[in-house]
Amino acid sequence: MNRHGSAPPDDVPLVLAREGHHGPVVHATNRTARAMGINKGARIVDMRAICPELRVEYADIAGDRRALDNLVLWARRWCPWTVRDGEDGLILDTTGSDHLMGGEAAMLIEMETQLSLLGLTSRLAVGPTWGAAWALARFGPVRSICGGDEASWKLGALPVDALRLNGETLLLLRRLGLKTIGAVMDVPRLSLTRRFVKAALDANPLMRLDQALGKTPEPVASVNAAPRIHVQAKLAEPIFDPTSYLPDLCEDLCEKLAHTGQGCRQLHLIVYKTDGEVSSITVATSATTRDPNHLHGLFRDKVEKINPGYGFDLITLAAGGVEPLRLVQNSLDGGSDDDLHLSRLVDRLSARFGPRAVTRPILHQSHIPERAEGQIAALATMDRPQIATPKERPIRLFDHPEEVRVLYAVPEGPPAQFIWRRQTYRVARYAGPERIAPEWWKDRPGTRLRDYFKVEDATGRRIWLYREGLFEDGRGGDPRWFVHGCFA
Template identity: 80%
Template sequence: MRVMERQGNAPPDDIPVVLAREGQHGPVIHAANRTARLEGITPGSRVVDMRAICPELQVAYADEAGDRAALDRLVLWARRWCPWTVRDGDDGLILDTTGADHLWGGEAAMLVEMETQLSLLGLTARLAVAPTWGAAWALARFGPVRAICGADEIYFKLGALPVAGLRLDAPTLLLLRRLGLKTIGAVMDVPRLSLTRRFVKAGLQANPLMRLDQLMGKLAEPVSSVDAKPVIRAQARLAEPIFDPTPHLPELCADLCDQLKQAGQGCRRLHLMVYRTDGDVSHVDVATSAPTRDPAHLQGLFRDKLERINPGFGFDLITLAAGAVEEMQDRQTRLEGGADDDLHLTQLIDRLSAKFGPRAVTRPILRQSHLPERAEAQIAALASVPETGVVLTKERPLRLLDHPEEVRVLYAVPEGPPAQFVWRRQTHRVARYAGPERIAPEWWKDRPGTRLRDYFKVENQTGLRLWLYREGLHEDGRGGDPRWFVHGFFA
């Protein structure tokens, strides 16, 4: 499938128009309309050269990033015809319609339906149905506007197409043309041993033998659909377009949770998608801190979020899909059976996160680091906790300061903590201490010259227990005299 025009007000058909992009030696042609192609304008040529051929040529710069984003949205939109769709380069889509064409009245009727729906979006397309990815690619670009090819017709319908239909790189195409192999059929007629000798070390895009095998179905090339729909989902097909999915949400959540319960699973993500009549797709995502299949709880997470959906002229299909599915078993919390209906902590976290945003509620996790300030981090409560393998066996302060506070030492004990120091304008006298605990810098993260730390647990004359550390040693070659800091408080 090849998208040839953008959505919007197209220029008159009799005016040659091209889209340009930056090349090594100035702007080059990125795409051209039919009139420009009839004038001899070819993609990849320099704009200055094409202006000499066609002085009335109109040039606009292509938005390649925007085109790719639009094509990615079109990939999701095209799943109305089959579940497996993927972007094919920068100008096409591949749909695996195996077992789905009969739902549309056959392959020919399905192509008509596709062309009709794309035309409503302001897009023109070249469509082809073939047994393999490679055959469909070649027919869509070099065959008729709508083409259907059976498994036993590949040689006859693709033999006359240009050799560029094999998806080879430019140097290989130039070599084949110099050898007189200008069509796919001509390459097919060459003895296989000759092609093997010449291209035995070539990669996929430079090996016509491998491309022929893909085209004929001898070499597998499955459609690996990215971001495929989850297996567990609920749908609501509507007879007429509506503008608010709220009335259908309870039934969708109940249906989805029934499927999760039958599978013995729970979900941590929910994806609500509405398919608008103008072809656009709008979605709202929610998350939970733990696997769940409570329909009332899941429905409540969408509260105040459905307003973000832009209904446009209405939508006629609603899909609720479960993501991040995990194993989940029912737990009996009462002696007579069943579970308590009270609000659990996880549900409270979910509701707060849905109300104030996914980053509003956080929780601490351990990190694999010996430095205290790096051994703990705050992550969103809805995020999955990574396995770090960190086990803390030494006592750590109940409260750790975000930034260690420097102290002024009045008298220091050799190889020990300060006997007296000033911190926060108060003089502290050390009554007892324990340590040191030496923590070396992390050389794979810290800058060269970072000094080691010696930590001490000290108690002052009033019983306040602090966690101090000395940064550096005398004559360690990494700075001047050692500095002292308070890093935390013990209970």
Template identity: 80%
Template sequence: MERQGNAPPDDIPVVLAREGHHGPVIHAANRKARMDGVNPGARVVDMRAICPELQVEYADPAGDRAVLDRLVLWARRFCPWTVRDGDDGIILDTTGSDHLWGGEAAMLVEIETQLALLGLSARLAVAPTWGAAWALARFGPVRSICKEDEAFFKLGPLPVAGLRLNADTVLLLRRLGLKTIGAVMDVPRLSLTRRFVKAGLEANPLMRLDQALGKLAEPVASVEARPPIRATARLAEPIFDPSPHLPELCEDLCEQLKVAGLGCRALHLVVYRTDGDVAEVTVRTSAPTRDPAHLHSLFRDKLERINPGFGFDLITLAAGGVEEVEERQTRLDGDSDDDLHLSRLIDRLSAKFGPRSVTHPVLHQSHVPERAEGALAALAKAPADQTEVTKERPLRLLDHPEEVRVLYAVPEGPPAQFIWRRQTCRVARYAGPERIAPEWWKDRPGTRLRDYFKVEDASGRRLWLYREGVLGDGRGAEPRWFVHGFFG
């Protein structure tokens, strides 16, 4: 799958992988990969043996869950009660809502169409219970409608995995010869009750069967969307400058944030003109805040961008990027310091010179030094999965490694003497090597490995050198030496 978000062709087997106990395992597979025998849960190495042209990308489960949570709220357009179902589904309680779309069949078509416009494919099912809809959506037809009196017959041919059981229970039922839900229905309940009497919900086929058939209640506990936090100023007469009303709007908005225990990372100022048009100005912060004076200062020199037209009579100030904020006591008297914090300085510089003018370093998952660190706009939220650096690295890393001319080299060690920046350096002591191999999924074929050394010259200067390649590795002539950074 291309990083730009373009979907791969349908005739190319593609899988998403995640780390397992014995190497990467298949997390998800497209239709072509499944047709070629690639199964989720299997090791990537084993699947490559049966499908050599398999393309592998690493999954992002946390990102998938975040997108699914947003889709849960997006699905409120079809009914008022929606909830995330595991890591790959959404449950909608459409009771009393389907007639608004022309019936259940028309509603499914509309849902599928809207998801397709978002670039998503889906398997849809309507059933009287959560469990029946879950089973039909995953193991039934692409679009399935099950009436109140049809659940018993439509669930029967489906595999026992459709009862939302864990893998061990499914394996046990199959060993007992119970491969379908219908087979579980035909077994006397007393026989299964004795075996699963102490099992939990995900391991008890009888409880799951009762939920699917409606004999055991399973209500949809919908997650409520957080109400928007907004301050509004309605004006009796049209005006041309919102500046006089902005301090009061900031005070009102920050008071709402304080009551809710929240802070915001963005403010959206919208003015509604008398001719029906709107104008908007947005400011952002590097950390969640609810300081009205600081937020007001970020609009300095930005309000002049608003085209008032014939004037506006409605102003709204809405909080964006809302997060929970904890009160911190920074002084013994219970108050907090009013000095200029670093985050406020970053906000003001970014507001004045642009959001990309101030950056901060972030770590990436790469053992190649120049790829392990990047720059991110200070106003952007840092990714949660920051890589932990466990090895000593230089305080200063050169943007481009500088080649040195070796006068005398120690076997399997660093140069005893070399010329760098027209100066002759004699190595007094060293530590290493630390070998860093090329990243085969990024580097070109033939890229040579590196052996890094921490060296100290006769003047006490500590450098980070590396030797590119090994003599006789078949990837070039003599190894080359480079200075890559400085310690201290």
């Protein structure tokens, strides 16, 4: 399509140009231009001499790359493993997925149909390996299907260009008279090994041949691959709101999870739009679950964040953070009282207000009170074990200790009377001290130790009070007193 969004007629030779060393060169061609002998990499000036009616548009290489990356995600409507192949192709690992669409032939027809609705012309092939599919899609017949036992003879008839080799190696092979893949296969392997033993992958015909025939593995390493357990809803017409389909999708997904004895901690709702884009939202849980009603409730007020574009015709609900799930009996009748689970309240609050709005405490390896405890999102998993605290700590610990003014000090123990927050407190009883030394590997030189006291005033209020420093400890002046927290 051109910059105005309208596709040119099929009988018009069209090329996309990019800047070369000696002026614009051909970056891509349509079928009509290729039929007239215009090849990629040729100078535009030379091609205009061959074809005066040639139509030239400048390529947006960065934009094409972004569009192809979006198409990688959009192509997961057929299988979870997809990856970009060069600058103009996609590789899909459809193992185990083709039977869901009626077989490989029906799957290719479906792919060609959906791509044509996006205005894209495609050449499709199914092969036992990445290399075989690449070769057949570019040099074989339209919609090729090649079984594992057919690779040798189907690839043998293709030109040597189908081996994904660089230009210098292809030129060398042609000079040697090896113009087809079959001709390369007929050459004694030892002779080719001696010639290309130190060559790189794109310059080694033996390695490329082994990849195409499946003798050397070449897996599809998909980036951000879709989760393994998922369900889909294919729509006859594009829609703009997936809400009505969510209950059934959650039910179907939880049935799959129950069949495998697992639960999930994340759900990914993905819609595949008719313009080739993909939009998604994710919800998370604080504990592994497979309750469809609870999972469906997490999408409340979140579906509106999906950008439907011009509509979407496929909805996918995928499970993330899949883990084994054991059913626990917590009632006398043998069932489970799920309404009492705190995790469900955490999930609903986090879904409503955001994951950062609901937190939980986490313990750290430190004797310093303000360092021994932190806060993390309640939905986050623990990456370290909880460390038990041997000492009693206040139910409320201040972020920053608040200094108090001592009115009546005593030689040992806490002050008999002090002022805190403009109020005077008289100590009725106390317990302590609990001495906490500085952490020399973290604290600055000169940091003073602390002596903590649990004090109770005449009204029964219990306060955690500490003295910072000792008399004549050589680390400052007189000791200072601070309130660090309050007990229940």
